[in-house]
Amino acid sequence: MTSRAPMDPAYLAEARTLTESLIPRVDRFRTRQADDGTVTAPTADDRALLTLISDEACAWYRRNGLGHQADALDADVAGWLEAGLDTPPHFARSRDALRPPEDGSMVFFLAPLQSTNSAPPVGKRLDCFYALRKEPAALPDLAVTHPHPKNNCQSLILVAGSAGFAQGNCLVFFPENVAAHDKITDQPYAMFFYNKMRAIHETYALPGAAAVLTPDSVPRASTGLDPEVCFEARAIWGYLHDRMHYQGLWPFDEHISLKMNWFVGLLEEIKVDAKTALACADGGIPYAEEQIAMILLERVFRYPQADDATRNFDSGTGVFLYSWLRERGALTGSPDDGGLLRLDRDATVAALRDYVTMVEKMEAEVTSDDEYRAAAKELVRRYLPAGEPKQRYRFTEDQRVLLRARQSLDRLPPLTFSLAQW
Structure with a gap:
């Protein structure tokens, strides 16, 4: 079946x-x-x-x-x-x-x-x-x-x-x-x-990316997939993503309360998706390029579109990752006056490796839940500045480029x- x-x-x-x-x-x-x-x-x-x-x-x-x-x-x-x-x-x-x-x-x-x-x-x-x-x-x-x-x-x-x-x-x-x-x-x-993935991905993630990236740098491997291929690729992403939660010095199952902290959880979600994309890039994974494209398009270009983005956990991961990629030269160009950015695949893979290395180094240095929470908050705040009351963060001017497609997407029926x- x-x-x-x-x-x-x-x-x-x-x-x-x-x-x-x-x-x-x-x-x-x-x-x-x-x-x-x-x-x-x-x-x-x-x-x-x-x-x-x-x-x-x-x-x-x-x-x-x-x-x-x-x-x-x-x-x-x-x-x-x-x-x-x-x-x-x-x-x-x-x-x-x-x-x-x-x-x-x-x-x-x-x-x-x-x-x-x-x-x-x-x-x-x-x-x-x-x-x-x-x-x-x-x-x-x-x-x-x-x-x-x-x-x-x-x-x-x-x-x-x-x-x-x-x-x-x-x-x-x-x-x-x-x-x-x-x-x-x-x-x-x-x-x-x-x-549900194929319709969501093509309705929201792809237009979100097209509003920000040059046409030739939009990851296309997850575009127009056969429904069965999309289901398989997304399910494998899900398996690998969850597998990564159980690895390392602070595995999810042994520290579930800690990992549900907003700042800790945000870093964790990016880490396990980064490790999934890296596993795909390193070879031996079915539908590898489809997964890499899907992960980047969903996390960076769909999640930040949410109406409650500055309170939304998933949105925060996408905005953080966007700025991380910008800082490391994987997203280049200026968004001023409607300018489009260029996504470099090789630089993106390198930036994801740097991210995993950095987070795992932090995890090796902290010795208690309180230290982990404090270190996670400090790191997240470098990229997601504090927002208004009841908001988790605020968009910087550079990050607001991610919202270009929101108005048109908001007009779509659910x-x-x-x-x-x-």
Whole structure:
């Protein structure tokens, strides 16, 4: 089965049932929620709607042999109703009951959660998704040459979902996205909807780069890809990216709270993508040039386009990396008066090596979490100056070139992913 092959009719039938009944109710309920998941001045209708959603989702879980998820959801909803819908939801039971599906199997999940980078409004709103796990064909061989010590990632094809997943650019679902009062201490799953990648990449990343770079220096290896190739390349990028998190002196799984610090996490994300691009440049990786182009275009030229860029973690990584490449001669020219910049591939690869060397040197020198956080903040602030209150940073004049395409991209309707693609 491929990401574009005909899907099992039974899966499609389930998806259509969800799309015709449960999902519209979820979308209706989430419009009543604030960003923190609460319902202002909840009514009897709100409580009745949530109960109906829960009953239908629990019935689906039980019908499909997932009684433990049904029990968890039922308890979470009951607890929220008892506390009052005007209090923040706590769905830790649902979060912890979810088990990643086997390759070739379906997964369904419902809870208030943050669908990161989705169509606004984004917050801890009720959402659900129904997806097929489909790992890349190259993964078995890659796992031999580039083993992952604790691979807990799942490559998925989104088949149906509520607005947070079916609309906009949300590619990920992590346990920490679920609305809960406690913080996770480990990450038993990390789900990625890679079939959304091709449309997102070509709609936003490529125009973002074309507004900044000379036409001959725009990385083109990820342009116009066959959907299956794009899915495979993005899934391999995801595998390598996650693998890099578990390497080095401060591996993610042993320092998860530290790596969730905004400054530490920003450096970490750039580091693991840089190491992924370098692995591709060094040879032996399927779809290597496609991945290098995709990584640069997405991180540097798409992520900074976000409306909340100066608060957005991913945007910050792109703006930082842009200035790092500028400083090291990989992006040359002047953006003044509409001038375009030139991206040099070889200089970019060298700059990424320099970045990894610098961060790993910093990691070798710090001896505590506090020292790591302080060193990370100092480094990030060299490239992302402090912003206004409630903003993580501000764009410098040179960095504002990254926003050239924002106005035209903002006018585009959110991308929609639905059964129509099947």
